[in-house]
Amino acid sequence: MDRLPKTFKDIVDRQKDLKVLSFFLVYINKRMGELQAEIKEEKSMIPVKVRKRLGIKENMKIDGLTITKEKVNCGKPNCKRCPHGPYYYAYKQVNGKLKRLYIGRKLPEALKPYYREKG
């Protein structure tokens, strides 16, 4: 327990309410979960959010994926900022249909091999 930072120990030792201490535990568990997810995410390089959107598992070879960079019209009648972007999109076959899935303004390193310049 010598590795614990002094302020952390002080805060915990000073706390006499068991219920509050149990909240500390819950919080630490939550933090550990987040950190583990971050570490996993770093390894796979494709952010969890993007993976979910593309329906892919980490470190998995992705078949039939093409990524493009596009400017898009939002469809609002008097928009002065159109077109928006450019944003990266992934084109992927899902149940026999070609779907366009939003990635974002930045292309994750791991997805770069799938990028094709348009035109």
Ligand SMILES: [Zn+2]
């Ligand atoms: Zn617009």
